Amino acid sequence: MKKFYIRTFGCQMNINDSQKMSGMLKTLGYEPTNNWEEADVILVNTCSVREKPDQKVLSALGEFKKVKNKNPDAIIGVCGCLAQRAGYEILQKAPYIDMVFGTTNIHHLPQLLEEAKQGNKAVEILEEIDENENQLDSYPTVRDNKYTAYVTVIRGCDKKCTYCIVPTTRGKERSRRIGEIIQEVQWLVEDGVKEIHLIGQNVTAYGKDLGDVKFYELLYAVANVDGVERIRFTTGHPRDLDINTIKAMADIPQVCEALHLPIQAGSDKILKAMDRGYTQKEYLEKIELLKKYIPDIALSTDIIVGFPGETYEDYLETVKVVKEVKYDQIFAFKYSPRPGTPAADLKMTEDPKTLSKWLTDLINIQKNIAFEKNLAYEGKxxxxxxxxxxxxxxxxxxxxxxxxxxxxxxxxxxxxxxxxxxxxxxxxxxxxxxxxxxxxx
Structure with missing residues (x-):
């Protein structure tokens, strides 16, 4: 039996894409393995949001190259966001790679794999959105978790955040038709799934491109599928979180009391430089609404420390928000310039050591908040x-x-x-x- 191994970097969208590729490969007669050294096909599904995942990908490829010493016919492929942005560059740095393909043509994996097996370099990086990309959703998912499953409801992002490469690597927003989503949810429930996790680069923007359905309506539709016991969704942009969605979260029993709402920075000056489209006050008003309608809600967020132009006073505005909101979890990172983004050439304000200290201090503040929140669960x-x-x-x-x-x-x-x-x-x-x-x- 031929075997495959997939290494995934990045967000839930990448994880779900890998689960779909696993389903494709099983359909083609391959079986998954946890040992890459015995794999006949190795795929590296990449992220390009920060520089560190880029470096990890190249390091992993250098290791995976060794598989060809034992199995010269083994196929090594690179896909995902980094492949979409810099696929030809990766091929130059790692010429032993057999396949490179981007984010919009993952459903072409069977044809690309066949081409690579014939000894050709299978390279396909589409600049335009493939109109048949939703074929990907027709494949079964191969999940480590039997009881929870990701369901992609929208791909791409129309926001223009100056630090973000996602609109380049994932393209414009494309919502799936609600009937297709509900059908996939039904399949998953029949497979034993209890918790449905709706995902997208900007999930709360779902339906805007279709014009005839809203995200909160999707929540109600998913909740009406027999067997769905829990619903979560990630990630939404604060600008697209509206009162109808908040009320639906409070009203639908299956929707869990947890939300990831990225703020990125607390300073209005930095938010404007990032082109986030909201102020600290407007963001906190959304938080206030969430806590009003869902008093026990657990909140998490993303934060970038050291965006170009950020001063210590700006950083303190972020600290202020963290202390005021009292997040259950934050994902905080130092700013990482992404080639091709408007902010890539901006001059950094502070040196790396200072930014590292700011980040460490922020994480320590959050650790204390998170522990305090966890202590409140004792006895409940x-x-x-x-x-x-x-x-x-x-x-x-x-x-x-x-x-x-x-x-x-x-x-x-x-x-x-x-x-x-x-x-x-x-x-x-x-x-x-x-x-x-x-x-x-």
Missing amino acids: KVEVLVEEEKDGKLVGRSRTNKLVYFEGKHNLLGKLVDVKITKANRFSLEGTINEKELQLI
Whole structure:
């Protein structure tokens, strides 16, 4: 049996694309392996949001090259955002690669693979959007998690954030038809999935290009599918989070009380330089609305430290927002210039050591906030979707996206159970479940 191995860098969209490519390869008669050294096909699905993933890709390719010593017929391919932006450059740096293809033509993998097997360089990087790209969604997904699944509802982004390469690598916004989405959700539920995670580069912009459906209407439609027990969505731009969506989140029982809402910076000056399209005040007003309609909501965000022109006073505005919102989690990084973006040639204000200190200080502030929020769970019961067994304990996530460990029976996998939290850690919770309640499940 031929085997394949996929290494994925980047966001949920990349993960979902890899799951679809796994489905394609299984359809072609390949089986997945966790050992790249025994793979007949190795795919590296790449990210281009920051510089570090770029470097990791080249490092991984250098390692994967060794597979050809044992198996000269092995195929190595690079796809995803970095391939879309710099595919020909990658091919020059790693000429042993057999396939390079971009983000809009992943559904061409079977043809590209056949071309590579014939000894040709299979390179396809489309500048225009492939009108048949939704064929990708017709393939089954191969998931590590049996009970939760990503569903892509929109691809691309129409925003013009000056630091961001996504509009270049993923193209303009293209929403899938609601009927196709609901059909995929139904397939997933039939496959045992309990939690549907709707994803897109700008998921809350769903439907704007179609003109006849809104994102909040999609939420109601997904909730109406029999068997859907939980719904999440990632990632939305603050400008596209409207009151109808917030009310739908509060109204639909399956929608979890958790939201990722990137702010990127707290300073109005920096937000304007980033072309984010909102002020700190406008962002905080959205947060206030969320907390009004969904009092127990858990919030997370993205933050860029050290965008060109940012001063210490600007940085302190970001710290102010973090302390005011009290996020459950933040994803914070130093600014990384991306070739081809408007901000790429702007002069940095502070030296790297200073930015590293700012970032470290911000992360430490957030660690204390997150731990304080976790401590508030002690003694409370939370609903947990049991996803796996690890080190003798069952593991799952609460509706607020907290990782919860507890002891229980194997037959709880895929079940929603109430867990009483007995201990809060910085990044997870521990708890117990009532034995009498166990017998009723």
